[in-house]
Structure formats: C-alpha cells, structure tokens
Amino acid sequence: AKIPANIHIELETGMNRTGFHKPGLEKVVKLIKDHPDEVQVQGVCTHFAGAESVANYLRIKNQQEVFRKNSQWLKKQGIIPKKYHTACSAASIVYPKTMMDLVRIGILQYGFWPSREVFIDYLGKKKNGESKEDPLKRVISWKSKVMSTKTVLPGEFVGYGTTFLAQQKMKIATVPVGYSHGYSRMLSNQGRVLINGKRLSVIGIVNMNVMMVDILEAPETKKGDEVVLIGYQDELEITVGSFGELSSQLNYELLTRLPHDIPRIVKNKD
Secondary structure, three states, X not given: OOOOEEEEEEEOOOOOOOOEOHHHHHHHHHHHHHOOOOEEEEEEEOOOOOOOOHHHHHHHHHHHHXXXXXXXXXXXXXXXXXXXEOEOHHHHHHOHHHHOOOEOOOHHHHOOOOOHHHHHHHHHOOOOOOOOOOOOOXXXXXXXXXXXXXEEOOOOEOOOOOOOEOOOOEEEEEEOOOHHHOOOHHHOOOOEEEEOOEEEEEEOOOOOOOEXXXXXXXXXXXXXXXXXXXXXXXXXXXXXXXXXXXXXXXXXXXXXXXXXXXXXXXXXXX
C-alpha cells in the first residue's frame, strides 16, 4: 500500500491477555528496526487487570511498575513513542497518574461508573465544600410497554413453577421483555420497573421473552402504558447499577448483553 503502519505496542504487565512479555518485545524491537519505513510506533500501552476494584490494588501498582521499567527498556532500544497510555475509565478516576498522554474512556462516556467503588473513590477525593453529586449523565434508557393486564386470585401461582404465590387478590401486568432481551433470569422475583410513576416489583420467573409485574400499587395501569426498565419516570429512576446489585452483573455485562434487534431511538438534548 506504500503507507507505513502506525502501531501501538502493548506491554504485558500482569493482565496476561494480549501484551508482549520481554522475549516478545525483543522480537518487536528487531522487527521495527529492520523495517523503519514500514512501521512507525505511535504509542506504548498496557491494560490494568481490574482497576475498578480495591481488591486489585497491589496488582495494579505492580503493573504500573512493570510498565515503567519496560517503557524505559524500550527507550534504551531507541523505541520512543509519541504517546503513552494505560488508563481505562476506572484507572482514570482511581489512579489519576495513569492517565499519561491518552485515556481509553469506555463506560464513563455512557454516563455509568465502572463500579460503585470507583464512584465512592471519586467522592472521597472531593474537597470540603465541593459538590458530592454524581456528575455523570446517563445516555441510555430502556423502555417497553404493558402488553396485557389481569387479575390473580389468592392462592394462585404466577409464572413458571411455584416461586410466587399470590397472598391476596392482585392485579398484574405482562411486559414483553425477558432474558432473551438481556433482562437476567436472576432478576426473577427481585427486579423493579417503573410504571405510571410507581416503582413496581417483577414477580415470578423471568421468561424468555416476557415477565410479570405486580401492579397492585398502580391499579390504573393498562395495555400500552410505558414501562421503564432503565432510566427515569417522573422523579424515580432505575439504574444499571441496581441490576448489578440484584443479579451479580457488571454494568458492562448488562449493557453489552442488550441485543442489537432492540430498536434504538436517538434523542438529542440541548
């Protein structure tokens, strides 16, 4: 193509995924020196093994030291990149010195914290008098509509099996969302949704493509009413983090599990 390849060299510092260990780096250096017109080093990077959790603190610190030493070794070999970058979303908050020349911000740009620990760390670094409010703005909401409603009598079970038994006469709504859409089965009898300004409970087992909701507190609910799975309705909010707390899913996991065939509606906000 007669065009030099702009490359970034990833150093293996402890993640043990795709970076180069020292023996591999020696081969990389030789390749670059043998082909100076074909390969141009733009950056040197690494990836941290869980910067979102304090449990990985020592491991991350060790990775930073390995990165420093191997970067120095590359310099001695004449490999001097234009940029150094190591920080993902979590590292940019918890370990600000890792930001260097570039940051690889992922989930933060969608308005979500990598973990509750990262948010707490952020708040802990605020000075007295500074706002303790969450500065992030969520850029995703997930909504559906009530498919149908019905009355359930005392002593009747709802959904598959016997996990939910009606203790009184109650009204329920069926919502056409299930685990095939990314709404975890682990949220059976635990999940919450917003309907008509009320926070309501998911009852029974989450099905493949439907789930049932107790609408006893919102008896006016009817077919076609908005159901908020993630996002705001009036003054209430269902957060992605709440899913993680109830289903052991990371924010990343839930967001990336949302199928591509769910219609996306982009709304611009001034």
